[in-house]
Amino acid sequence: MIEVLTPGFHTTVQDLGRTGYRHIGVSVSGALDRQALMLANRLVANPDNAAGLELTAGTLELKFHRDAWFSLTGAHYEIKIGSREIWHGWRSKINAGETLILRGPKSGMRAYLAVDGGIDVPISLGSRSTLTAAELGGHQGRALKVGDRIPLGDKRSLSKPIGAVQRGYSNEVRALPGPEMTLFTQESRNVFWSSQWQVSNDSNRMGARLSGKALGLEQEQSLNSHAVMPGTIQVPPSGQPIVLLADGQTTGGYPKIATVIEADLWKLAQTRPGQKLKFIHVSPNQAEDANNEWDQYFYRLQRAIDANS
């Protein structure tokens, strides 16, 4: 069990999300930076879909009530046990009674804490992920608070610390044109692909709101409500695009100018408000290549872990 002494800003339990409930309006939820959670899980010998904590900002103090191996990936945090400094992206041991202190982020936006055995909150509609808008999943359907006691799964027998190289961040986000791309003016299409879009302060787990030169349609149209998904870039009448993320609503009626490819969605999770990003037009084949690169990354990672265990 982990006792929350200081919860940080919007720390939630997340796994890889819930599928099968979008037709009743339940968002997929789950880690915004899926690959970072998967990496953290691999380091502590958890299944990829084990639940961990998603950290957004601030200082966390977590008191462990059992011996545990843990790893922190994604955004860079200062990690300490007492005065002992721990490396980011490594698995390390913490003893029962010790307190893990996390401060950050120094760079990036969201970090993932995995503990051997995983966070063992109840499964709700097929997942342990927190969907705060519906008070669903996670720890009581909400972000962590002081005094929360977070259950852990059975511990694993691990022996020594190991670490992994994390992929490099870039603010170039690859995207496929959306079904309504052609409804936008030629100028808007050019602006979309050539601008540096600033992530605005009111971004959250539902969506990254971008600001820049307003995009406009050739002629005003109203669309029927239709399904949307994480990565969908929709443009409301303000002309300022919104990239829907894991907690985004399941249906919407705004025109969809583009879709961020799955392999690059993590960049939206790691871009801070105020920072800028740029969209790169790619083909479906290039999107598939990007997925294959991730598969290879995890294949090589697993081989290295197995060789060192």
Next chain:
Amino acid sequence: MSDDLQPKLFRLGEKALVLDCASLSGSSNKLEIQRQIWHIGDQCRASGDFDDIVPGNNNLTFFFKDSKKIPFWSNQINTLWTHEPVQDKPGKLIQIPVQYGGEYGPDLNAVAEYHKLTPQEVIAIHTSTQYNVLFLGFQPGFPYLDGLDKRLFTPRLATPRLSIPAGSVGIGGEQTGIYPAQSPGGWQIIGRSALALFDSASESGALLAPGDRVQFVSVLSISEQSILDPSILSESIPDSPSSQTATSKQAKGSHKESSR
């Protein structure tokens, strides 16, 4: 069906396919098209090739587990659309007890005045229709209902409320609906129900599914609803022998309501 009655089929992102029937709605009954959409969704769901199949308003989105299956299913879906007879199997009928007006329906009088009706007439019209659940979205369990009587079409509030309590029943433009959870909103609120539309502890999660029908039933007090028994409900609507009430779910949800 001739070629011009074939819906559009296009990809969305890497792993989704959209069946878009918007171009057909001029030539055919919209609800009939929606029925076909529900039916095809149900047919495909069992295959195991999809993470989710999500109906929208006259469209259906297939979320694939593996994008390699998209070409096969593109053909399959077109064939289903052309050859599957429209099923007229009615969905289940859910009756939703509502306390209209007063503190639970702050806009009932304004809606009545707007239409030069009495509040009782508004309630009578609102409860006399069986609404079709076209699809769910916006928030877990939120139904998009079709069938609001023209006499009750009412503009949204000029200034949306920051918070509408869970269970609120409202009218916004040509739509009526019920909010499963507390949320901001600009609809005219005419009543409230204690029924839980979304309950994560239940197997299906949501009380309603696309294709179901909804009928609002006027009750004198929202607190009566916890002791409501099905026989009382079926008395109030004698012509609906197949109706189901949701009293068991409602009991589950009631503790949630009382904590708000």
